[in-house]
Amino acid sequence: MMNTPFATTVITWQKQHGRHSLPWQQNPTPYRVWVSEIMLQQTQVSTAIPYYNNFMDKFPTIGDLARCDTDTLMKYWQGLGYYSRARNLHKAATIIVNEQKGIFPETRAQLVELPGIGRSTAAAIMSLAYNQPDAILDGNVKRVLCRYHGITSDPKATSTMKVLWQKAEDNSPTENARAYTQGMMDLGANICTRTKPSCTYCPLHTSCYAHTHQMTNTIPAKTQRAKPKPKDLYLLLEVRDQKIRLIKRSNTGLWAQLYSPALFESFTELNPDNKVLHPLPRYKHKLTHLTLTIYPFIDLNPSNHEDQWQLLSDITLGLPTGIKPALELLNAYIQVATLPQESL
DNA sequence: TAAACGTGGGG
DNA sequence: TCCCCAAGTTT
Numbered sequence: 001m002m003n004t005p006f007a008t009t010v011i012t013w014q015k016q017h018g019r020h021s022l023p024w025q026q027n028p029t030p031y032r033v034w035v036s037e038i039m040l041q042q043t044q045v046s047t048a049i050p051y052y053n054n055f056m057d058k059f060p061t062i063g064d065l066a067r068c069d070t071d072t073l074m075k076y077w078q079g080l081g082y083y084s085r086a087r088n089l090h091k092a093a094t095i096i097v098n099e100q101k102g103i104f105p106e107t108r109a110q111l112v113e114l115p116g117i118g119r120s121t122a123a124a125i126m127s128l129a130y131n132q133p134d135a136i137l138d139g140n141v142k143r144v145l146c147r148y149h150g151i152t153s154d155p156k157a158t159s160t161m162k163v164l165w166q167k168a169e170d171n172s173p174t175e176n177a178r179a180y181t182q183g184m185m186d187l188g189a190n191i192c193t194r195t196k197p198s199c200t201y202c203p204l205h206t207s208c209y210a211h212t213h214q215m216t217n218t219i220p221a222k223t224q225r226a227k228p229k230p231k232d233l234y235l236l237l238e239v240r241d242q243k244i245r246l247i248k249r250s251n252t253g254l255w256a257q258l259y260s261p262a263l264f265e266s267f268t269e270l271n272p273d274n275k276v277l278h279p280l281p282r283y284k285h286k287l288t289h290l291t292l293t294i295y296p297f298i299d300l301n302p303s304n305h306e307d308q309w310q311l312l313s314d315i316t317l318g319l320p321t322g323i324k325p326a327l328e329l330l331n332a333y334i335q336v337a338t339l340p341q342e343s344l
Numbered sequence: 345t346a347a348a349c350g351t352g353g354g355g
Numbered sequence: 356t357c358c359c360c361a362a363g364t365t366t
Contacts, residue, residue: 040362047352047361081350084365118364138362158345185362194360195355222359226347254349287350321351
């Protein structure tokens with residue numbers, strides 16, 4: 001079987017003009033490719049790179065990852081978001097090390113059995129790590145295929161996804177799978193961009209439907225999405241001796257397995273005994289599906305708890321980004337509150 | 345099937 | 356300021 005002209009064009013272009021210096025492209029072992037693919041889910045390359053380098057320094061092998069404790073892992077993932085990715089990464093590592101003799105799966109069917117690996121991530125590992133033909137369908141590829149084939153329906157709709165997977169499979173090469181997969185992502189990321197695509201430099205532009213019909217502005221179609229729901233959270237900042245009380249969050253739901261000061265859904269739950277608390281200014285933190293309004297309160301006379309008490313100046317546990325503004329406000333307040341009286 | 349799940353970049 | 360969305364998967 002020969003590669004299709006489409007695939008040959010993408011492969012030739014990738015070798016000449018695609019990306020070759022990304023960290024996970026150096027020594028692309030299954031483990032290194034896997035970690036990169038998980039980090040890159042719904043995450044831009046520039047965001048993932050520093051996390052990836054730190055992660056690989058700390059966990060150079062799958063054995064290092066399997067042996068690590070959750071708190072250390074979450075510290076390395078803090079700020080990257082979608083924290084279930086870290087939990088699933090760890091779970092999969094223990095499965096491979098403890099149940100599969102440390103041998104990384106070598107087929108798509110085995111890969112998708114692991115937590116956190118879906119069809120597209122499995123195909124990315126197959127092609128990028130093993131150079132085996134397997135079609136991915138990420139945001140980049142969706143955009144390229146929608147434009148090239150003139151697919152005008154909502155790319156997120158199930159029916160459209162079925163068509164796109166079929167196109168992806170049809171175009172998939174039999175040789176040079178690694179360069180092809182990388183090329184499709186490089187095209188989507190750097191040439192066939194969401195706005196103002198650089199069609200002049202695209203090796204596919206003469207046969208691209210959206211380009212030849214001047215429809216790159218309308219393809220792919222915008223996907224309708226639910227508005228984020230407003231939600232109020234009440235944050236109790238318990239402080240004593242320059243230390244703050246942190247509680248490990250449950251292993252499901254928002255910010256799972258990270259640490260946070262006590263969080264409540266109402267002020268009554270936060271302060272049932274009407275203690276004297278100091279309110280800090282509220283602030284907003286936006287997520288894809290929620291708009292949080294966070295109301296922080298300082299408690300300078302906390303009762304005894306057997307949770308983690310960490311120095312405010314040296315928090316070694318993973319915190320959600322949405323909590324950090326409260327700690328900034330708290331630090332500013334403590335600076336002022338602890339000044340000598342004569343300087344006030 | 346639709347909603348949950350984070351954060352940051354860009355227009 | 357607001358909206359879109361980025362190497363998606365899970366429930």
